[in-house]
Amino acid sequence: MSLLEVKxxxxxxxxxxxxxxxxxxxEEGSIVSLIGANGAGKSTIMNTICGLxxxxxxxxxxxxxxxxGLKPSRISKYGLSMAPEGSHCFERMTVKDNLLMGAYLAKGSERMERLKSVYKLFPVLEEKQNQMSTYLSGGQRQMLAIGRGIMTQPRILLCDEISLGLAPVVINDIYEKLKEISAQGITLLIVEQDVNRSLKNSDYAYVILEGRVVMEGKSKELNVEDVNDAYFGMNKYAH
Ligand SMILES: Nc1ncnc2c1ncn2[C@@H]1O[C@H](COP(=O)(O)OP(=O)(O)OP(=O)(O)O)[C@@H](O)[C@H]1O
Ligand SMILES: [Mg+2]
Incomplete structure (x- = not known):
């Protein structure tokens, strides 16, 4: 069944x-990836879905x-949450308070339960819980952004550019965590610039070029060379 349809x-x-x-x-329960070069329109798509x-x-x-056309706060109440590009967080707040902000509408006991589950997924956030977020490393910030996203217990989590500027080993770690999040039943829509990584870690992928979908398909059925051509607007994909 389709959970999110952009028409x-x-x-x-x-x-x-x-x-x-x-x-x-x-589709509900799936991992869908948006692939595309800088300026293709990926963040615009994500921001439009979440109401920005x-x-x-x-x-x-x-x-x-x-x-x-609904306000972001209203959309978020329906169960749609976003971990934004550049892993924005409240710099002058502790890691723990940043996470708790993600569930400000929930009851106290429920918030603590959710916090525990985020710490289970990202133990490093528990170790750093009392530190100001500004001191986190790039990878830890990304984990915080994802953690804050799941504090709302969304049905779908949107992740923009999760691997930007991170070392390959950290990126792999984050994708492993996303698989765990997916296994918990949360649907994922992910922006990824790396074609191989995108196809490896998703069920379905869309290639975006200059604000248009130029290719789509099941990730394991897409041909990497074709996707690369589409990504760079080569041959028949140019417009
Ligand atoms: N607020 C804005 N005002 C005007 N133009 C914008 C604005 N935001 C984005 N754009 C333009 O819209 C196009 C798509 O931008 P977008 O940020 O969606 O791309 P992207 O695929 O996320 O790129 P990147 O990989 O660099 O993050 C670009 O040409 C960009 O310059
Ligand atoms: Mg972007």
Missing amino acids: NIDVRYGDFLALHDISLNV NKPVKGEILFDGKNIS
């Missing part, structure tokens, strides 16, 4: 049409309900 959306920044007729389908941008055309259905 033919256009998004503009002033005169610039950043997304052209984008359609995506995310408004589409000028098309609609976004979450569990069958039209969420396009």
